[in-house]
Amino acid sequence: MAASLDSGRSGRGRAKWKPKAEINVTPFVDVMLVLLIVFMITAPLLTVGVPVDLPRTEARNLPAGEEPLTISITLDGEIYLQETVVTLAELAPRLTAIAGTGYTSRIYIRADDGAPYGDVARVMARVNAAGFTNLGLVTDPIER
Known part of the structure; x- marks a missing residue:
């Protein structure tokens, strides 16, 4: 999980730092694509015995x-x-x-x-x- 700081201005001119939480989904997409490819290759091989x-x-x-x-x-x-x-x-x-x-x-x-x-x-x-x-x-x- 990544966090970034957002610089927002309050009414008095002072900078107030607020953490912003973001989820990086790129690794999840990579894992899902690899699993999809693995299952596409292995599924036809499982039916022949x-x-x-x-x-x-x-x-x-x-x-x-x-x-x-x-x-x-x-x-x-x-x-x-x-x-x-x-x-x-x-x-x-x-x-x-x-x-x-x-x-x-x-x-x-x-x-x-x-x-x-x-x-x-x-x-x-x-x-x-x-x-x-x-x-x-x-x-x-x-x-x-």
Whole structure:
């Protein structure tokens, strides 16, 4: 906090010094800009947990929001709920335990480009049978 002295004149001609309090906001703005840049860089890196080679399509990116609930299917058929390995039989009870009833947000399925179509179809059928109907498939955009 900085203080400066203000020279004001009183009625008799004598100088009266009054302290004036001012807040220097420049360091606060600098810190906020640095934090903004750090969060802009690190936020996209936090959503990817399981390494999957996604297929490339011409689909547009979805708007960013809260952290999505994702199911990942690797090339060798392993199923991950967020970052935890689960079996096909455990998938529906775990989803119900995480999401509870009335989960309306979209559940994203990330499948490796070489994963068998049957594995992806079985996961989608199991999730749909558990009562979760708002599903989305995640792909990488084609770079032009």
